[in-house]
Structure formats: structure tokens, C-alpha cells
Amino acid sequence: MTAAPSSTASEILDVAEALIQTRGYSAFSYQDISDALGIRKASIHYHFRSKAELAAAVVDRYAARFSAALAGIAANPRKSSLAMLDQYMAPYFEFSKSPDKVCLCGALAGEMMALPGAVRTRVEAFFEEHQQWLARILQRGVERGEFVLSSRPARMARMIFGALQGALLVKRTTGDASQLADVAAALKAQLRPAR
Amino acid sequence: MTAAPSSTASEILDVAEALIQTRGYSAFSYQDISDALGIRKASIHYHFRSKAELAAAVVDRYAARFSAALAGIAANPRKSSLAMLDQYMAPYFEFSKSPDKVCLCGALAGEMMALPGAVRTRVEAFFEEHQQWLARILQRGVERGEFVLSSRPARMARMIFGALQGALLVKRTTGDASQLADVAAALKAQLRPAR
DNA sequence: GTCTATACAAAGATAGAC
DNA sequence: GTCTATCTTTGTATAGAC
Secondary structure, three states: OOOOOOOHHHHHHHHHHHHHHHHOOOOOOHHHHHHHHOOOHHHHHHHOOOHHHHHHHHHHHHHHHHHHHHHHHHHOOOOOHHHHHHHHHHHHHHHHHOOOOOOHHHHHHOOHHHOOHHHHHHHHHHHHHHHHHHHHHHHHHHHOOOOOOOOOHHHHHHHHHHHHHHHHHHHHHHOOOOHHHHHHHHHHHOOOOOO | OOOOOOOHHHHHHHHHHHHHHHHOOOOOOHHHHHHHHOOOHHHHHHHOOOHHHHHHHHHHHHHHHHHHHHHHHHHOOOOOHHHHHHHHHHHHHHHHHOOOOOOHHHHHHOOHHHOOHHHHHHHHHHHHHHHHHHHHHHHHHHHOOOOOOOOOHHHHHHHHHHHHHHHHHHHHHHOOOOHHHHHHHHHHHOOOOOO
16 A cells, blocks of 8 residues: 555565465566566665565565554444455455456465475464454454354354455466355355344 | 375375475475485486476376265265265365365465466366365255255355365464364354254 | 486576676 | 676486496
């Protein structure tokens, strides 16, 4: 959201982020970034000492963007919990509109055991944060009488988060544009008060 | 299931499969296999001309194992549809018991745009097959009065498949052993007849 | 079918000039 | 801050002996 002051460092982060989202960590290289920005590989090393450091910075920025958005969504006490969930899902729908993008951390999850430790811990923290945020919103919905859950909030949160991440990955592979909308509909159907 | 006649080729497939499940496609090398089996890299090339060909063979064998299992599950007309779903989920639970394994195709999904075409099409076919099989079982459950679905079978199938794949990926990252059981419970809760 | 040897390209990274 | 040049390691792959 914050349009960064277009320094080289942030342009490198932009390209690296897109590359990881589409190709993963192991399959992207400094050369890819060099080609995209028209600078030399050595110049990238000036801004980010190593590939691991660059990837960690990409995840940090990505996670921070989400953290700010999540705080913003939950800030309005008069908003319905269902509306909050809809807002949470909006970025996933954005990704699903592109033919080749998934959640940055969802892409990284497939190659976890090949990731540098600094990247791995950040992906883990991202997953934890999102699941906890979702659990809080679900709990709030129950307390306000908006939701009736078939499982405890923490469980439902896990399912919703995993389903969204999985849906994006499957959608990109099968190219089926309605995948995410279908998943979102099925998830929300599970939150409705008993008939 | 078919305990192969332990030829070198099948041992290579075994190791490659495990490596892809844990590290992904881009991050595994012929050297890794060479180290694991105590043979030279050149010997692997004798059995599989290229890395792309090897990976395609790995996915083929993996998918064939599942195809046979799926056919077996659906073969018994007296089995409950819920029992069929439980059997479908069993391999996911097996993976979730290990600290570092996810579905082979789930791991590959994260780096789709970096995969050779032959591998990509096979992963896509795997996803399609599983979602179609799940949709048929759900449809059967509706017809037999076992399930009441909040969405059409194809949609529910997508959600279940995506949720299972996503749950495995998230579980491996967060290390939370109950993730898959929680997701399975939440998914099944969604299939119950109206209260 | 497995080996040694080697080719060739790409990767991540550093040194030092400008 | 970006460049050229270079180093080192690794990766995929092939040729040909055993």
C-alpha cells in the first residue's frame, strides 16, 4: 500500500517478491533481478548481502503490509465480522485474478526444507499471525451472534487459512478462475447460524 | 503399494520423490540422489536422461499409486460415503505424521512457473483427477442421503482438496500436529445433514 | 549398468575501479 | 551506488572405458 520512494533497494524487493510468488525461492536468481532492472548482479549484492537476506527482507515487507491491513480491518468496532472476513480474503482474490501469483508464503511453503533458516522462521510467523487473527475475528463473530461455528474458533481459523492458501495454489495450477470464489462461498456457508 | 523389484531405477524414484516432497523440484539435484544411493551422477542419467524426465516419472508413479487407491476405495458399493472420504484422507494423515513431508504435487504447486512443461501438466492432471473423484463421492453421499451440502459437489470438492493440501503445507511450517485433524473435522462437520 | 573424466553453463559472492 | 572482472561451487549433461 505504501508506495515506496522507488529507491533501487525497493525495486529489487518488488522484483524479488514477484519472482518468489511465481517461481519460488530456489528457482529465482540474482540474474533474474539483474535482467528485470537493468543493473548488474554485483549491484544487488550491495543492497542485499546474500540471497537469504534478500528473501528475508521480502517476507518481512510482505508480512508488514499484511499486519497493517489486518489491524486496519479489525479497528472498526461497528463493522460486521463477516465483512472483516471478506476484507481479509480480498488479497487472495487479487492474487487469483493473476494467472501466476499465489501468496508469497504459500509459494515458499512448498520448499520449506530448502529455505535458509531466517526465511523459514519468517514464513512460520506469518502463518501463525494470520491464523491467530482469523481466530479472533471468528470468536468476535460468535460473541456478537453473527456466526455459529461447527468447531472451535482456532480450528476454524486453521481450516480457513489452509483452504485459502491451498485454493490459490490449486487455482494457479488448474487455471480455474472460479476456484477461489467457490472456496470462499463454501467457507462462509460454514459460518452461518443454524437453520 | 506395489513393492517394486528394487531395481536401481525404482530406488532413484524413491529418493527423488522424497526429495521433492521435502525440498521441492528446483532445490534437489542429481548429487543429492547420488549421495543417498552411493552411485555416481552419471549412473542416474543412464536411467533418466534429464531431471525433467525423472521428475515426470516421479509424478507419474505417485499419481498412479493414488489412482489405484481411489478406484479401490470407490469399488465397494456398500461402503458409506463418509468412510470413503475418511479413506481418501488417510494418506494426508500419513504425511502429516512426518515432520517434513507434504503431498508431492502440493510441494510442486508452489514453484509451478519454474517447472518443466512435462511436470506441470502432470501436476495439473493430478489435481483435476482428485477433485473430480471427490466430487463424485460427495454426489454419491447426497444421493444416498448421507450428506447435506451447503454448495454443489464440485465446489465442495474443490474446497476439501484445497483445504487438505493447504493444511499439509501449513502444518509442516508451523509444526502443529493437530492441524490436519482439525481441518478434517471442520470439513466433515460441513457435510452433516441439517440439524 | 556403473564408472571416470570432462564439458559447459549458471549460481552466489567478492574485490576493487570509477 | 554501480560497474567490470573474477573466483568458486554447484548443477545438468555427455563421452567413452570397464
